[in-house]
Amino acid sequence: MILWWMLACTDAPTGPWTREAxxxxxxxxxxxxxxxRIIGPEYEHVRYxxxxxxxxxxxxxxxxxxxxxxxxxxxQDPVTFFLGxxxxxxxxxxxxxxxxxxxxxxxxMGRPGGGAPGxxxxxxxxxxxxxxxxxxxxxAGAAPSAGPPGHAAVWTALMLLREExxxxxxxxxxxxxxxxxxxxxxxxxxxxxxxxxxTTLETASTRLGLGFPASLRATAP
Amino acid sequence: xxxxRRRRGCAPGGVCFxxxxxxxxxxxxxxxxxxxxxxxxxxxxxxxVVSLDTLxxxxxxxxxxxxxxxxxxxxxxxEAVLFEHAYTQATNTGPAHASLFTSRYASExxxxxxxxxxxxxxxxxxxxxxxxGWDTAAFxxxxxxxxxxxxxxxxxxxxxxxxxxxxxxxxxLALSxxxxxxAGAAPSLLFVHGxxxxxxxxxxxxxxxTRADKDAVGPGQDAVRSTTERMLDGWFHGGMxxxxxxxxxxxxxxxxxARARTLAVARTDRVPPREAAxxxxxxxxxxxxxxxxxxxxxxxxxxxGLQDRGVLDRSVVVVLSDHGEQLGEDGVFHHSWGVSDxxxxxxxxxxxxxxxxxxxxxxxxxxLIDVMPTLLELVGAAPPARIHGQSFAAxxxxxxxxxxxxxxxxxxxxxxxxxxxxxxxxxxxxxxxARSPVAAELVETAALPGPSFTAxxxxxxxxxxxxxxxxxxxxxxxxxxxxxxxDATLPDALxxxxxxxxxxxxxx
Numbered sequence: 001m002i003l004w005w006m007l008a009c010t011d012a013p014t015g016p017w018t019r020e021a022x023x024x025x026x027x028x029x030x031x032x033x034x035x036x037r038i039i040g041p042e043y044e045h046v047r048y049x050x051x052x053x054x055x056x057x058x059x060x061x062x063x064x065x066x067x068x069x070x071x072x073x074x075x076q077d078p079v080t081f082f083l084g085x086x087x088x089x090x091x092x093x094x095x096x097x098x099x100x101x102x103x104x105x106x107x108x109m110g111r112p113g114g115g116a117p118g119x120x121x122x123x124x125x126x127x128x129x130x131x132x133x134x135x136x137x138x139x140a141g142a143a144p145s146a147g148p149p150g151h152a153a154v155w156t157a158l159m160l161l162r163e164e165x166x167x168x169x170x171x172x173x174x175x176x177x178x179x180x181x182x183x184x185x186x187x188x189x190x191x192x193x194x195x196x197x198x199t200t201l202e203t204a205s206t207r208l209g210l211g212f213p214a215s216l217r218a219t220a221p
Numbered sequence: 222x223x224x225x226r227r228r229r230g231c232a233p234g235g236v237c238f239x240x241x242x243x244x245x246x247x248x249x250x251x252x253x254x255x256x257x258x259x260x261x262x263x264x265x266x267x268x269x270v271v272s273l274d275t276l277x278x279x280x281x282x283x284x285x286x287x288x289x290x291x292x293x294x295x296x297x298x299x300e301a302v303l304f305e306h307a308y309t310q311a312t313n314t315g316p317a318h319a320s321l322f323t324s325r326y327a328s329e330x331x332x333x334x335x336x337x338x339x340x341x342x343x344x345x346x347x348x349x350x351x352x353x354g355w356d357t358a359a360f361x362x363x364x365x366x367x368x369x370x371x372x373x374x375x376x377x378x379x380x381x382x383x384x385x386x387x388x389x390x391x392x393x394l395a396l397s398x399x400x401x402x403x404a405g406a407a408p409s410l411l412f413v414h415g416x417x418x419x420x421x422x423x424x425x426x427x428x429x430x431t432r433a434d435k436d437a438v439g440p441g442q443d444a445v446r447s448t449t450e451r452m453l454d455g456w457f458h459g460g461m462x463x464x465x466x467x468x469x470x471x472x473x474x475x476x477x478x479a480r481a482r483t484l485a486v487a488r489t490d491r492v493p494p495r496e497a498a499x500x501x502x503x504x505x506x507x508x509x510x511x512x513x514x515x516x517x518x519x520x521x522x523x524x525x526g527l528q529d530r531g532v533l534d535r536s537v538v539v540v541l542s543d544h545g546e547q548l549g550e551d552g553v554f555h556h557s558w559g560v561s562d563x564x565x566x567x568x569x570x571x572x573x574x575x576x577x578x579x580x581x582x583x584x585x586x587x588x589l590i591d592v593m594p595t596l597l598e599l600v601g602a603a604p605p606a607r608i609h610g611q612s613f614a615a616x617x618x619x620x621x622x623x624x625x626x627x628x629x630x631x632x633x634x635x636x637x638x639x640x641x642x643x644x645x646x647x648x649x650x651x652x653x654x655a656r657s658p659v660a661a662e663l664v665e666t667a668a669l670p671g672p673s674f675t676a677x678x679x680x681x682x683x684x685x686x687x688x689x690x691x692x693x694x695x696x697x698x699x700x701x702x703x704x705x706x707x708d709a710t711l712p713d714a715l716x717x718x719x720x721x722x723x724x725x726x727x728x729x
Contacts, residue, residue, distance in 0.1 A: 021293070021521060022293055022518050023518055023521070025292045029289070030427055046430045047427065048423075069427070077389065077390075
């Protein structure tokens with residue numbers, strides 16, 4: 001029990017690189033009362049969208065050990081974890097699914113010749129491993145819907161050009177930020193207000209030799 | 222070492238291999254200080270390169286952080302030569318790795334930011350080693366390193382199974398590849414990459430909230446838990462999920478119009494803007510730090526796997542980050558916006574076989590662009606022509622090493638930022654950002670050269686003038702490549718995944 005604490009507290013660990021040495025520092029961070037062991041409340045203090053303490057305390061001794069952290073970490077795909085959060089935000093069905101922990105992962109995570117139970121079973125070639133599972137998940141699940149297209153590009157271009165004009169001639173007549181915002185909000189250039197704003201900006205820009213993009217040229221309302 | 226012409230032949234396209242003296246890799250093989258285990262002096266060391274995407278150097282204890290986030294990386298530093306002042310040449314994953322593997326700058330590559338394919342005439346590190354008969358393999362976390370991006374040219378294996386995957390995904394595959402190699406196999410280059418620290422920052426229990434309050438409420442928490450958060454111009458941008466927008470209270474928008482611009486975006490996305498307090502910033506940074514602890518644990522597992530296989534002590538192991546991350550310091554979040562230390566200062570540590578020279582710290586400036594010529598020197602291979610990097614092997618040996626006088630970094634999502642960093646300070650050229658086709662058209666039509674140079678640090682007028690002179694040829698080569706120019710050429714799923722992770726912020 002104390003071994004991980006010793007490993008974690010050594011300024012410059014020496015000796016072999018081990019899985020225990022890699023994971024023990026995380027237990028030290030969780031050890032709120034610094035007694036060298038992690039009990040349920042200390043685990044729950046940082047638990048988020050993962051298994052509850054009884055599920056991770058696999059030997060039921062009341063403490064969360066390095067070996068149990070290893071098992072937990074090996075079983076949690078960080079990509080699908082985040083997708084799980086999304087599902088949780090989207091509705092109760094996803095929320096219920098998250099409470100069982102994110103246990104769908106594959107990895108062997110470096111165990112020579114072996115892997116996590118039900119997961120990636122070790123050496124099977126470069127083409128093997130966490131392929132279709134999480135890869136397919138992120139591509140299917142994380143891709144957001146297109147959402148409203150907006151006109152941020154138009155806004156950006158107009159604001160940049162406005163700033164350029166003012167940088168060269170602070171007294172130039174240019175549309176205000178609000179007028180440019182109105183152009184964007186209108187969703188087109190064919191309103192009287194948009195036409196006026198764009199014409200003003202094009203006139204000032206052309207006068208200063210900055211040109212004006214054809215795609216933003218005002219059309220008659 | 223000579224190219225393996227009988228087996229591979231000389232690569233077409235003109236890699237010119239000169240006569241090499243193998244003495245240096247003999248030095249590496251026996252350990253530069255004599256404390257490494259015995260090795261076959263006729264065989265060059267294997268090479269392992271580990272890239273921890275988006276990891277800020279200032280989060281490592283070895284780089285001065287006192288929060289205890291990185292015990293494994295700090296241990297590695299004690300066994301390695303650490304470069305205190307290492308800088309990336311581009312603050313975005315694809316271009317940064319393109320520079321790493323070609324020793325050329327981002328703007329010299331074949332395409333824009335989003336699809337930084339390597340220029341045909343450029344030889345990659347893997348191609349050079351392949352010509353010498355090496356085995357090469359890479360296990361990467363997709364996203365900007367997906368095969369479609371073209372960064373993996375020359376690698377015999379380029380495995381990318383998961384978009385924005387972690388070392389959690391790539392380590393097992395890398396170790397399996399090692400396990401399958403027969404005894405007596407050719408020397409190998411193994412590249413392992415993970416987005417462990419990349420947005421979305423929140424990592425699984427118990428790492429995610431180790432450094433932040435999971436029960437906090439507010440815009441910061443909302444942003445952390447939103448899959449599609451994008452943090453622009455000092456605002457958290459909720460995107461399609463419609464969570465929120467918020468302005469940081471710490472850093473003001475860069476221009477008075479930024480606030481109006483962001484409000485307009487908020488209107489477009491139909492979400493209410495929400496002000497963020499200092500506690501929100503602290504929460505975002507704390508969750509980022511949680512991802513650092515996760516990356517450190519994954520890195521420790523990788524090292525254990527390498528050691529179990531006897532690979533660690535017979536290899537030169539390079540650990541680096543491709544770029545850092547803005548966490549509100551310059552009024553923005555994420556990366557590829559600028560060239561300041563938050564994004565440009567990167568981790569660079571080199572562990573020689575047996576940990577020789579471990580603990581040495583080198584103060585001279587270096588860039589990721591210097592890694593390729595260094596590794597080629599260490600294994601006795603000739604670098605291709607037309608590279609810009611300079612070997613820092615002298616620094617590894619403990620010999621006098623001044624470093625490069627200027628470290629260049631290109632930033633902005635269109636490379637319109639160019640930073641020239643000297644020990645005395647930094648000069649930044651800020652061109653006009655062209656984040657959309659429309660804005661790019663504006664740049665082209667108006668022929669805007671970019672309005673400003675900004676000096677940081679203690680650069681005097683003469684130094685600034687000299688740097689401007691060096692910048693001039695660069696600026697003439699910068700094309701206003703719009704960020705979306707390659708959008709249509711990528712698979713829909715990859716494009717959507719990139720967008721979900723904060724890219725393509727401005728929709729055409």
